[in-house]
Amino acid sequence: MAVQVEREPSPEFWTGGRRRRKPTLEDRLIARMLAPWLDEELARGIGASLSAAHAARAEQLTGERERQRVARALDRLVDRAQNPRPAYPSPLLPPCPEQVRDAMPLILSIRSRLLAGQPLAAQGIARLKTLLRDRSGACYTAGGEGALTVALQEVSELLGAEQ
Secondary structure, eight states: OOOOOOOOOOHHHHTTTOOOOOOOHHHHHHHHHTHHHHHHHHHTTOOGGGOHHHHHHHHHHHSHHHHHHHHHHHHHHHHHHHSOOOTTTOOSOOOOHHHHHHTHHHHHHHHHHHHHOOOOOHHHHHHHHHHHHOTTSTTTOOOSTTHHHHHHHHHHHHHHSOO
16 A cells, blocks of 8 residues: 655646746846835745746845845844934835844844855745835834834744745
8 A cells, every 4th residue: 555645746736847947038127127026926925936037036036136135225224223314304214213123133143144145045035025115014113012023033934944
């Protein structure tokens, strides 16, 4: 009697038996233009195998250039929380200093992981980008003590989950 073991479907399963091709220049350009939407979908767990644009965006997110960009965005978040500027010259919403201060160990840990060059999951980077971009989210609102810490713990877990 044979016992069948359940496992994750192979990438070929999602592509109708074909191996996914390497993203073309057109795929990469489309992924760049649709980045905010693709990031949202990747952050929610929609796989990179859904389309060539998703695959190209996942590749972009995990690349060195984008990882450095996200690390700089974390630096700016910390700088703006520690050195608030007058509201008049800047239309940008300032981050919540308490949330950022409480989450500082996680911010520094995630930043160092982004710059370390080791493989990280696209879903985690996408979730971090959407968290930083959400002006009504945990980075920018004082509501919910430790909300940013909780959100960054989830990001940290997702970063380690290879996809």
